[in-house]
Amino acid sequence: MPTFNEAGHIEDLIHATVNAIRHTGIQKIEVIVVDDNSPDKTWEIASNTTCEAADIRVIRRMKDHGLTASLKEGISSASHDIIIWFDCDFTHPPECIPQLLFMISQGFEVVVNSRYIIGGGEDRRGKGSFIQLILSKSLNWGIRFFLYPTFSDYTSGFIAVQREVLKAIPLRGDYGEYFIDFIFRVLSKKYRVCELPYMAMPRRSGESKTGSNILHYLKRGKKYIYTVIRLRFEKLFGLL
Template structure:
């Protein structure tokens, strides 16, 4: 079974279409795990109503608990799939790319990253968003620096779009927030001997609502310092971690 985890907060305008696309694009058997941080727009309720059409949907409403990484950890705990996928729930990532990630899992890879920075990947630049070009450049440069610090075989250390075998997550615990957790997971997977590869995708814009991760260049610049601290800390990691 494939489990797709969707961490959500105020995504009621996107979640219905995204779930419909999931069941159209991703091969069965499939379960979709929506982990919602008690959204004021009641995203969790919209997702629950869809269970009548798609019974394999699971909805976890977290009251008094917030955060991307903890949402992913909670989703992983209840996911039943041997392969787990997660991605943003704002329709900026095309669900049609998920089968390409899964093909690499079938080929024998343990972790397949949806990458903006390999041939065929990219980011849509929107003129209406003044900082979108600057953000794209900052993200590219940051990932280039992290690539030089850590393992050069990976190009997108802050992707957040991935298919990974449950065995990897049984050994490597998600730590940090936003991009930090993905840097840590990727490098630790490599150091523990898991096979990691990338598949290109083009990051679009969210279809509805406002970004929760910051849309201004200075905000991303500040986060970048934390990403670099995590990257340098990984140099002391020697593997053999066991998730608790």
């Protein structure tokens, strides 16, 4: 769980996540909260949260902040063979975790919850939500055109991965572009990947890290476009 200023709901999210996984019959549950030294003390609330039959650990990062760096530290600290990560603001509903785990149990190595396949969608409410919806759909359409059109949600960030895949394909990037990079590389390497539908929900509390106006999205989009171009060249010259 990569966090920054999620104090308003981190305790509820931890409990909801553990309960969702427990309903699958899994007994050994590990929750790792990786926090970028949040001013609202998300790390402190998470440290004081307990759940029956779950090992909850908190990593408070004092430097090298950022989404991808946080994910990489959490992954390296995990002790289980199946690793799941998602946005920690309830936009990614914990009740959608069991379907990820089920498909992993069926032999898939990478399973992604997708907004853009039949049955999926987005409940966009609040400031900047309409802009975010339009730009997100447009961005994914463009990425699909230049990369693999059979994959629908290149900016999902709601995923389950077998550890061996992450050893072979480590995360690269800074923010959301890491997901585009990772998905393209696992597809190029012919790993068994599948997408499942889910409904993205409004943020429970706090402010979006992506931003809420068109300038923020365009700034992020530049990195995404650069990543797509780089990946095309890497594949063309056998550098993936």
